[in-house]
Amino acid sequence: MNAAKRRELVSGKVVAVTGGARGIGFATARAARDAGARVVIGDIDTVAVDKAAADLDVPAFPLDVTNSAAFTTFLDAVESTCGAVDVLINNAGIMPVGPADAVPDTEAARCIDVNLHGVMLGTKLALRRMLPRGHGQIINIASIAGVTPAPGLALYNASKAGVVAFTEATRMEVRDRGIQVGAVLPSFTATELVSGTSTPRGQRALDPAEVAAGVVDMIARPRPQLTVPRALAFTVRLSTLYPDRFKRAIYHRFGVDSIFLNVDRAARADYDARIHGSP
Template sequence: MSKVIVVTGAARGIGLATARALRDKGATVVIGDIDAVAVKEAGDLLGVTALTVDVTDRGSFAAFLDEAEAAHGAIYALVNNAGIMPIGPVTGESDADARRCMDINVHGVMLGTKLAIERMRPRGKGHVINIASVAGLLPTPGLALYNASKAAVVAYTEAVRLEMLGSGVYVSAVLPSFTNTELIAGTRSPKGQKNCEPEEIAAAVVGLIGKPRSQAVVPHQVGFQTKLGALFPDRMREFIMRRYELDQVFLDFDHQARKVYDDRIRG
């Protein structure tokens, strides 16, 4: 895979695992993150170019892509991975949390997608991969803000994909289920469900670059279950939610175990 690929939010978690998987496949990888110290450490660990980027700022994002191309040549793919996940009761979320979540998770993805397409379309090739979430399809108590942001990413990605048909530029979404990263710190898994590992999401990204398609749900059976569940009547869906304890996962959680993550995303 002799392609130049940039990954945002890559200092840790899914972004870091994705950068590692792409590097191991032979891609030239550039990683970006708003945490300057952490992204430098990640870059040193992987042996790849690491840059600081604020995905909510057009100047910062454009400079990130400019620096990546100046160092390594034309970017083939952008993985929009940067995102945050505030959780808790809807009346407990602050206006600041709401604005920050939507700014990073939605506007950051939109901005990156536009900036990348502006470079890729004249070349007649490229790929934008937006990391969404199963949460974009499965509204859950205590996750309303994150649900809204990821639902927006799912819809936006599909609309842009359709707009780019025939241009040589692919646009795809990856929808992970519960994944063992800091985003789920202090929570428990839904009853009977095994969490994904970041490497599984990374493998889905690698797969999409090798064989582009509109969407990849991880694990794949959750995509089928979610689509099927959407056809059920309200009472059936509510029963399933309670049966798997999804009604409590993001409301009854360990605040202390989550404090480091919460403090960082609000910093």
């Protein structure tokens, strides 16, 4: 889709982005703003979200996506500032890495609470506003990790697989009631989430702006699911047919069997401290 057509379809929409202070959320807010949308961002890190808001020249509000009252207050603030939410982008997420048997209970609970329950909560609260109006759109940022499990990423895989399934089931519930629901599945993206890890051999880490462009395309032309890069969608579908021995060989060939187990913890220390220190 060319930029002019995208802008025509996106311009004027009120777009709320969770986890908008950094990474894919920040890039998406910028891309939607540049396409003419009225963007509002939310994030649990109030200092970072205020800075992001100043950089983007958009409104920002604090948001803990795991708290129903906080999420309701955020949506109320968006509507009082810009009007009824046309598009909610559930982007906030965290990515613990390491062996499944070494994940502390608190870390596991926090990952599911943010990545999956936060998406469920945001979707539910947005639907309560959109369904009576008979229009609206919800885009949930899942991940290729939700359909391609990898050693060292079991917890994140589980949370994102849940997002994929939840999004599709919800889409089928409301598709005939004027509401569009879809998931975006980015591949390995150069954000803080992957700090201390290495890119799979033969693969280029995406720039967050590439994912953001896909999200804005989905706003302009809603669809059930979008993989970024799009060419990867066929490979992912094909991989479900691979026998286990062949899949293990592929994972080993590209290093996917070890990159989330052999992590540079020093390089990842700041990110780990931030996600573990979140309330």
